[in-house]
Amino acid sequence: MDREGLYEQLVAIAGSKWVSNREAELFLYSWDFLTTEPVGRPDFVVMPETVEEVQAVVRLANEERIPVIPYVKGLSIGGLTNPNEGGVVLDLKRMNKILEVDEDNMYTVIEGGVTQAQLKRYLDRHYPELRFTYTWAPPETGILPGLLNYGMFDLSLRYGSGDRLINGLEVVLPTGEIAYFGSRMFSSNWLCKNPVPDLMGLFIGWQGTTGIITKAGVQLFTNFPHRKTYLVNTSTMELGFDIQTQIAKVDIAEDITGENFFWFKAGEGYKLPIKKEKEDPESITYVTLAANTLKEMEAKEEIVKSLCERATAQLCLLEETEQTPVQVINDWDGAKAGSMQWIGAYMPNRHLAKCYRKSEKIFEKYGYPIQEYNRLMGNGHYGVIRFNACSWKKHDFDERKKVNAMLREVALALLECNGIIYKPPMWAAEILLKRGDPTAVKLMQEIKRLLDPNRIMNPGKLGL
Amino acid sequence: MVSKTMGIGKYKEVLEEFNVVERCGKCGTCGTIYQNWRSICPAVEEHRFESYYLGGKLLLTWGLLYDLIKWDDSIRDVLYACTLCGHCANQCQMAETDGTKPMKLFAMNILEAMRYEAAKAGFGPMPRQKMFGDHVSGEHNPYLELHKDRLNWLPENIKPLPKKAETVYFVGCTSSYRQKNIAIATAKLFERLDLDFTVLSDEWCCGSPLFRTGQWETAVQIANHNIELVNQMEAKALATSCAGCYRTWKADYKETYSDLIDADYNFDVLHTTELLADLMKKGELKIEGEFKKKVTYHDPCHLAHCGFYDPPRQILQNIPGVELVEMERTKENAWCCGAGGGVKSGFPDFAVKTSIRRLEEAKETGAEAIVTPCPFCTRNLHDAAEKAKFKMEVYDVVEILAKAIEL
Numbered sequence: 001m002d003r004e005g006l007y008e009q010l011v012a013i014a015g016s017k018w019v020s021n022r023e024a025e026l027f028l029y030s031w032d033f034l035t036t037e038p039v040g041r042p043d044f045v046v047m048p049e050t051v052e053e054v055q056a057v058v059r060l061a062n063e064e065r066i067p068v069i070p071y072v073k074g075l076s077i078g079g080l081t082n083p084n085e086g087g088v089v090l091d092l093k094r095m096n097k098i099l100e101v102d103e104d105n106m107y108t109v110i111e112g113g114v115t116q117a118q119l120k121r122y123l124d125r126h127y128p129e130l131r132f133t134y135t136w137a138p139p140e141t142g143i144l145p146g147l148l149n150y151g152m153f154d155l156s157l158r159y160g161s162g163d164r165l166i167n168g169l170e171v172v173l174p175t176g177e178i179a180y181f182g183s184r185m186f187s188s189n190w191l192c193k194n195p196v197p198d199l200m201g202l203f204i205g206w207q208g209t210t211g212i213i214t215k216a217g218v219q220l221f222t223n224f225p226h227r228k229t230y231l232v233n234t235s236t237m238e239l240g241f242d243i244q245t246q247i248a249k250v251d252i253a254e255d256i257t258g259e260n261f262f263w264f265k266a267g268e269g270y271k272l273p274i275k276k277e278k279e280d281p282e283s284i285t286y287v288t289l290a291a292n293t294l295k296e297m298e299a300k301e302e303i304v305k306s307l308c309e310r311a312t313a314q315l316c317l318l319e320e321t322e323q324t325p326v327q328v329i330n331d332w333d334g335a336k337a338g339s340m341q342w343i344g345a346y347m348p349n350r351h352l353a354k355c356y357r358k359s360e361k362i363f364e365k366y367g368y369p370i371q372e373y374n375r376l377m378g379n380g381h382y383g384v385i386r387f388n389a390c391s392w393k394k395h396d397f398d399e400r401k402k403v404n405a406m407l408r409e410v411a412l413a414l415l416e417c418n419g420i421i422y423k424p425p426m427w428a429a430e431i432l433l434k435r436g437d438p439t440a441v442k443l444m445q446e447i448k449r450l451l452d453p454n455r456i457m458n459p460g461k462l463g464l
Numbered sequence: 465m466v467s468k469t470m471g472i473g474k475y476k477e478v479l480e481e482f483n484v485v486e487r488c489g490k491c492g493t494c495g496t497i498y499q500n501w502r503s504i505c506p507a508v509e510e511h512r513f514e515s516y517y518l519g520g521k522l523l524l525t526w527g528l529l530y531d532l533i534k535w536d537d538s539i540r541d542v543l544y545a546c547t548l549c550g551h552c553a554n555q556c557q558m559a560e561t562d563g564t565k566p567m568k569l570f571a572m573n574i575l576e577a578m579r580y581e582a583a584k585a586g587f588g589p590m591p592r593q594k595m596f597g598d599h600v601s602g603e604h605n606p607y608l609e610l611h612k613d614r615l616n617w618l619p620e621n622i623k624p625l626p627k628k629a630e631t632v633y634f635v636g637c638t639s640s641y642r643q644k645n646i647a648i649a650t651a652k653l654f655e656r657l658d659l660d661f662t663v664l665s666d667e668w669c670c671g672s673p674l675f676r677t678g679q680w681e682t683a684v685q686i687a688n689h690n691i692e693l694v695n696q697m698e699a700k701a702l703a704t705s706c707a708g709c710y711r712t713w714k715a716d717y718k719e720t721y722s723d724l725i726d727a728d729y730n731f732d733v734l735h736t737t738e739l740l741a742d743l744m745k746k747g748e749l750k751i752e753g754e755f756k757k758k759v760t761y762h763d764p765c766h767l768a769h770c771g772f773y774d775p776p777r778q779i780l781q782n783i784p785g786v787e788l789v790e791m792e793r794t795k796e797n798a799w800c801c802g803a804g805g806g807v808k809s810g811f812p813d814f815a816v817k818t819s820i821r822r823l824e825e826a827k828e829t830g831a832e833a834i835v836t837p838c839p840f841c842t843r844n845l846h847d848a849a850e851k852a853k854f855k856m857e858v859y860d861v862v863e864i865l866a867k868a869i870e871l
Contacts, residue, residue: 017511018512022537024513024539025513027523027524027527028513028523028524045513075491091512091513091514117495139495139498140491140493269559269560327493327557327558336487338487338488340489395526
């Protein structure tokens, strides 16, 4: 079918208002406008409203062998929704309904395009005793893309990465069929992922290469009446990682996040590079505590204070803390250049400092200020660290190549420190697959072939 | 900061210093009220595609400036299907170390400049905007009316106005030709208060619709005419009951486009509500009657651009019988009525749909009436109420005051 015929078919499915082959949209969905990742060009952008429309688009794409790229806001910061082989970008923003909140079992059922802003507002207004966990990402970030791609959140110390919060999925398979997983596989509820074969794993961490998630049941949490965040400053990164681990081990914090001096200063609006003075802390850690009563809060504060005293870390209460989600303005704005790309990994906590120093040398070699951000996850069982490059002009294509080369070196440093790259951009996925267990990688590729024989789902991502 | 150049070139230094265009990361924070999370952008609410966000429009500008894309109708449509309310830019948290928020300061200027560029490239303005632009050149109003009829609103029962006076009442096109009740109520109020006021014999459109739609050459010509005319009157103040005229006189003539306008002025520019609220405060405006209704107040975007929020509220709070209740989205986070930025003429259905959304929000408060100090908002809200058969009365602040005073 020619492009005109495809356009008419898509219009018949979603309506002319919600199908675009116009320059304005093709340009804006061609790239994430942040990273060094290759720019694509979609043939169409479609905004479905229902799962039936998603099914119809996918069936058409499968018949015509054209790529489908699921999209909510394109903020993976790794170009994961760049349409590198053209096709249909399926923008799920109209699928934004919050369908159910089960107060007793503390979960909600949401559509694939629900954003942090929408869920936060909805819960605050209707279920103030409940909360979801948000990330330091902009309010329009999609909830489900973050969970499905192992994102980290402001309750990750307690509950681990985002995938752990998913109770069940409604998936449109690459054939256009619809399937349910988790407890929803055998019942009408979205209670938990157990006790069934964990087929959700076929869609979690696959970067949209195996299906489109149109609905999910996700866990909610108690919104404690008392919540405080402390800043813990240390003179070195080593001391910073050390105090983070100590606080994680006493099992009282909701969240432990760290950042280095340059990330912190960029967040304050300083244009990088900026000189670090001797008295400036190298590591800044945010420790968030929550409690049912003031007495409980005081007890937790006392423990944190005592640990910091022993570690000679400076502790201060963050007086004005914005609620998440926040606009991560200055993560990419430190150079006033509107650009950023990070590379990060899940990693043993004991390797975080070593990894930082290795990466610091690489940033120095390329002449960029290192921006580091890390989090302790799952009660301190593991850590996530990432390094951000931001001081480059996005219109400078030569500089983009240079930054990409630097990030590749950092990726190798992460792997040398026993890290596993997360949300890998295409080039990093290739590196990972080459180093992966060959039998498991082969199985992964077989699964992809089985689910998506015509390779229409977000082709090129994750090396697939 | 700005050079004497039309179009985007006018902001060369701003682009270099603050990098407003390239700096956007398409994060979408501009789509909702920050830390409240209710939607703020009528264009995003209506169209949803990335292009309609402020960020999308800035990145299209970036693409055009770096020659990555070429002008076409789709880019034109996106740039013009925006009410320029500017509330999107208020949400962007990008900040300098001194707290300066470059998007808030410059994003709307950039968008207006890109409309000028669209016109220069042969893609703008929208056909009906071009039509009213041409009409303004000859007849000095965008409503396709005759200039000689401009003062027809003036009621016969008002005493003859002097040639010169302390205060010039700048009526504006909407109140002169469409919402005449606002002009009549204002003139009667001024008369009752014994103000030394008059109107211009040769008032032209303020130029706001032309500045907004990229038709700057005509806008500059009429700005020069209007300023020179009022200067000849030797008035101490110019008062207008139109939010659009107020912003154009106060901000555009004096600041935003002052580099393009030869004439200058030294008189005060006041919104009518500012003048009346001041008289109220001094005890010179006493209200014997009442207006017994629960009302909500709609902030016109043009006034929000000037940080003007309180005087209309102060008036309403002092009218016996009025119970003022606020909507959730107010002041710098108000939901636009949908008419601004040329949208009422360029995309009339979208304008009314946006206004219906505002009426729905007004209804959430339990108010019986929505009140605003802008004839253009009043008109669009009226149109929406009529189209949607919405049970919500629409008034200008001055109309309510006039009713309470029983003029």
